[in-house]
């Protein structure tokens with residue numbers, strides 16, 4: 766399977782502003798960008814430069830105020846809200862700095878969640894959740910709740926949850942931001958392995974040694990690529 770050089774994401778002159786009455790915040794100013802299938806891209810830039818906003822636009826969580834966004838060759842403006850919601854559930858996985866796991870809920874049930882939204886039958890949910898948890902090396906922690914897991918283990922559960930619907934793209938917003946350096950490397954090794962298997966990964970980070978796990982780094986400042 767070779768998907769090298771096939772554009773997955775293509776942004777042309779994307780802008781995103783927030784109208785707050787008195788002031789308008791220009792979170793993204795003029796972003797043009799192509800990301801190919803199977804690429805591992807790091808996104809770096811100072812606080813407030815628009816990284817999370819860009820990730821939210823890329824992941825169909827937020828719509829741009831200007832410009833065009835083609836995903837797999839189709840302009841997303843031609844998708845209705847229902848289809849976009851469906852894409853978010855099936856084509857995209859999200860990993861956050863704060864893990865965003867449900868408290869008082871086992872690793873297994875946290876990982877099952879995206880499949881519940883996707884209407885997968887219970888037996889299959891359990892089977893696929895177990896496989897995803899084993900894949901991130903936590904087979905012995907299926908029934909642990911977040912507060913019974915280390916930070917790195919919680920992040921691995923959240924990676925398992927992001928993977929469980931077999932998404933095309935993994936969006937990681939500061940996936941190691943809450944982890945020490947040793948645990949960060951463990952998490953990055955998992956992301957690298959997923960990239961080797963063919964996943965497209967787009968990751969925000971503040972740390973240069975974390976960005977080095979990616980093939981390409983995009984620098985953003987004041988809502989623009991520099």
Ligand SMILES: Nc1ncnc2c1ncn2[C@@H]1O[C@H](COP(=O)(O)OP(=O)(O)OP(=O)(O)O)[C@@H](O)[C@H]1O
Pocket residue numbers: 783785790791792810811812813814815816817818819
């Ligand atoms: N919902 C919103 N309403 C108004 N302004 C917003 C909103 N979301 C983000 N902004 C503004 O847009 C700009 C970009 O924010 P964004 O969260 O994308 O930055 P970031 O690069 O992710 O920063 P950080 O590294 O601190 O996470 C900031 O100036 C922020 O205040």
Ligand SMILES: [Mg+2]
Pocket residue numbers: 816817818
């Ligand atoms: Mg951010």
